[in-house]
Amino acid sequence: MSQTKFIVRKVAVLGAGVMGAQIAAHLVNAKVPTVLFDLPAKDGNKNGIALKAIDGLKKLKPSPLSNKDAVNYIQPANYEDHLHLLKECDLVIEAIAERMDWKTDLYAKVAPHLGEHTIFATNTSGLSINQLAAGVPAELAPRFCGVHFFNPPRYMHLVEIIPCTGSDAAMLDNLERFLVTTLGKGVIRAKDTPNFVANRIGVFSMLATIANAEKFGIRFDVVDDLTGPRLGRPKSATFRTADVVGLDTFAHVVKTMDDTLPNDPWHAYFKSPQWLQQLIADGSLGAKTKRGIYKKEGKQMFVFDAAKGEYVGAGEKGDDAVKAILKIENPAEKFKQLRASSHPQAQFLWACFRDVFHYISYHLGDIANCARDVDFAIRWGFGWTVGPFETWQAAGWQQVAGWIDEDIKAGKTLAAAALPAWALEADRAGVHFADGSFDATAGKLVGRSTLDVYQRQLAPAKVLGETAGLLGETVFENEGVRAFTTGDDVLVVSFKSKAHAIGPDVIDGVNTAIDIAEARFKGLVIWQTEEPFSVGADLQSMLPAFMMGDWDAIDTMVRRFQTTSMRLRYSHIPTVAATQGYVFGGGCEFAMHCDKVVAALESYVGLVEVGVGLLPGGGGCKEFALRAAQNAQGDVLAALKDSFMAIATAKVATSGHEAQEIGFFRNSDSVVFNAYELLYVAKQQALALYETGYRPPLKVAGFPVAGRAGAASIKGQLVNMLEGHFISQHDFTIAALIADVMTGGDVEQGTLVNEQWILDLERKAFMTLLKSSKTQDRIANMLTTGKPLRN
Structure with a gap:
């Protein structure tokens, strides 16, 4: 007998602050009715606090809501009048301020009202789950755990689940299934240590950057120029990120580390520097007060100079010689040159990497179940394209370990703690391998989760060192596309062009794939191995004809594009477009002509041709005229x-749901919250159409x-x-x-x-x-x- 299905019919979120309100928004994006609680207001409507928070959601950019109607499914409530509503909720998420006493007081108040199977989770960024669990009644303890969403909850992929010692295993699995498929999250199970995995390492990385910037005398704007996209990290880099998070919030997380990790060898650095305390005291809290480490006056940008204790004109960049090192493709060579350079900016960058590598290897055993969880936590929670362990392994594990060891012995590192013995093993090639990632506590490799929900991820996120390989078996390939099958009678086509632009090779490839699918398969799915779906027509491929004024050649190309769109509509097999990221121009036209679209929630869709002075030429105008x-x-x-x-203003839908509202996608198309499930769902839809005796529309x-x-x-x-x-x-x-x-x-x-x-x-x-x-x-x-x- 298989286990009973866990169905989430309704959720309550306790606390209508920034995080609580945005978690509620993402729940209703996913069509989960949600009750948002807060204290009763002193005057006027007793739900005033929750109502104000719900109203605030409509004004935020980027929007926490995926469609304008979603907000109507958040029900405002207060603790005085509505505790009885908790009985109907299958999941209750507490998201009030990070104070142990306030949280446990609230638990005492709500516990008697929870249903007998309700999961009760606390959204905290760093408090001890076991200490909080001590504040819930014994019968509730098995259904209690930590769940840590990252800000903003709609867009950040990471959610950490933190069990307490009494958490029921089946309950944790049910919660993980819900978070992964319904809310589209990347889940890691964290140990109950201060700040868990992502914040513990991500915040340490920021503190190490601050300490090394001071040591090598690097200005904050130069640090941001060097530690953003050049390192595969978000544009906000280091100091801008602190402004976005809020300097007071950042200082609070640092204080948690200071208070709760007295024996950490790096404890001396778990302090907000004097200049940061000064900015906070002055009310300069970052983006929310329009003044923090950076401030804008008129059109001019200023940055705080810690050495001078005042703002100076911003905009200084990293040195060209150092930026040239960062462009080196080979990671081993890049690190060798950073370490060997006498340029203070290069020494600063090597020191930042080294101190993070030192920290994560020293603490791997006590903060995470394996190295994979560390890399996913930082990629999904802090937006790095490559995790810290992956970076070290790519650069040559032993070489880098030797350099870190030398620097520790020479007193150059932030802490004197020795590297753990496992990191220095003579035959160690890294921490990620085809059969698992390293668990420092048990000294063995740990495989991926076997939870059933992950069977839906046909192309899951991978860490460096796992067998990458091509997905499925290639059926046909040309310069523009690869068409393959994973053995279930559906042909999948992926574009190989830059940003999946559609040029002659892609058009030829799609036509050949339709021929093959009609002859041998039950359906055709267009799916890309990574974002975007497509930025549209490849203008670059038109350039030669354009320069020579060969208008006939271009006319033929456009005609071919239109014919391909029409073949997607009228071929004798069901066609499905699986979209995520940008779905622009010709990419949008292809999707509109498929029998079905399966869109990742984060699909940004538009016919944007007017931006280059054109109109949609691949059937977009025709399709809207027909639908009208x-x-x-x-x-x-x-x-x-x-x-x-929508066409004349190049309007772009900012979610799969909004693409349905505007009309790029039909209401019968599907929106999937977890992009890693896109291919699975798209193939199921193609097969379902085939099984109903598919015929093309007349x-x-x-x-x-x-x-x-x-x-x-x-x-x-x-x-x-x-x-x-x-x-x-x-x-x-x-x-x-x-x-x-x-x-x-x-x-x-x-x-x-x-x-x-x-x-x-x-x-x-x-x-x-x-x-x-x-x-x-x-x-x-x-x-x-x-x-x-x-x-």
């Missing part, structure tokens, strides 16, 4: 106006268009925008052409046209714009700077 005719209740123009605006003989009267109505509004200087003359030209195409050209209102009619109009308009000098300027600007030109 199908959805119109008598008035085609009314049904068309919103989609016209081609519409004729559908009504809004005609020249509809185009005139739209152009009337465009004239107002032009005269009000909201758009340029060229914007007007492009938008007017889009209006002509989408309304069916120079025909009477209500005229019946077929898809090819609109495709021909679309292609002609595309070619007209391509020959215009203003469009050519926009394309050149995009290809050279990567930014749109408004001319």
Whole structure:
């Protein structure tokens, strides 16, 4: 008999602060009805505090909500009137301020009201779960654990589950299943040590950077220039990250380490530096007060100079010689040169890496179950592209271990603690291998979780050293695509081009894949091995024909693009697009023509061609005209106006749900919260369509268009925008052409046209714009700077 399914029908979040409100937002994104509790307000509506927090969610950017209606499913509540609602909740997440006494007082108040199977979890970034568990009644202890979401909860992939000694194993598995599939999270199980895994190491890395910046005399803006994307880390790098997190919050986490880790060999560094305490005392708390380590006055940016104790003009960059070392592809060579260089910035960077490597190897046994958890925690919780253990292993484990050992003995490291014996073993090649990652406590390798939910991840996140290899068995490959199968009668196509741009090779590849799928498979899925889905047409591939003025060649290319879109719609096998990241231009057109879209929640979708002075030429205008005719209740123009605006303003949906609201995706398309489950779900959808006796849709003989009267109505509004200087003359030209195409050209209102009619109009308009000098300027600007030109 298999176990009973764990179904989460409703969740309560206790505490409507920043984290509580945003956790509630992400729960309702996932269609989980949520009750948001806070203290009763002193005046007015007793739910005032929760109501204010819910209202605040609508104003945040980037939005914690994936669609505008989600917020209506958060029910405001207060502890005086609504404790009885807790009975109906399968999961209760406490997310109040980080104070042990406040939390345990609340537990005493809510415990009698919880259902007999309710999971009770505390969202804390560092308090002891076992100490908190001592504050819950004995019968609740098996259903109690820590769950640590990262800020902002919608976007940060990491959630740490921290069991207490009494946590029930089946309860922890159920919670993990819910977090992984329903909320789309990357879960690691952490030990109950201060700040757990990600914050313990991520915050130490920031403290080591601060200490080494002072030691080598490196300005904060230079540190940020060197420790951001150049190291595979977020743009906010080190000091900007502290501003974003809040200097007071950062100081609080540091104080937790100071108070709870008195015997840590690095304890001397678990202090907020004097300059940081001074900024906090002055109320300069970072982004939330518009002034922290950085501040902006007018257009000028200033950065705090700790040595001078005052703000100075910001914008200094790292030295070119040091940046050249960071560009070296071979990690072993890069580290060798950083360590050997006498440049203070290079010495600073080596010291930052070395001190983090020293710390994580020394503490691996007491803070994590294995090295993989450390690397995933830092990648998913702090946004590094490569984890610290992976970085060390890639650079040559033994060589780097030897250098760290030398520096410890020479007194150059932040702490004098010796490297653990395992790190210096003569035959050690690293910590990640094909059959597992190193667990320092047991001295053995630990495999991946065998929890059933991970069977849905056909291409899970990998750490360096795990067998990477190509997924599945290659069926066909050309310069543009690889088509493969994982043995279940579905052909999967992945693009090989940069940013998965669609050029001639990709178009040829997709057509060949459709031929093969029609002959031998049950369905076709377009899925990329990593983000983005596609940035659209490959303008670079058009350049030679463009330079020579070979307009016929380009016209043929656009026609081929349109034919491929139409084949995705009318082929004799079900086609499914599995999207994540950018789904722009031609990528969006391909997705719109598939039978089904399975979108990762974080799919950013738009027909953005006006940014390069063009209009959608791969069937996007046609598809919206057709959908408007199908959805119109008598008035085609009314049904068309919103989609016209979406194209004319290059509107981008900021989630899979919003893509459905705007109309890029259909309401019958699916949104998946965990991007690692995309391929599995897309293949299941293709097979389900096949099993229902799939036939392609019948081609519409004729559908009504809004005609020249509809185009005139739209152009009337465009004239107002032009005269009000909201758009340029060229914007007007492009938008007017889009209006002509989408309304069916120079025909009477209500005229019946077929898809090819609109495709021909679309292609002609595309070619007209391509020959215009203003469009050519926009394309050149995009290809050279990567930014749109408004001319």
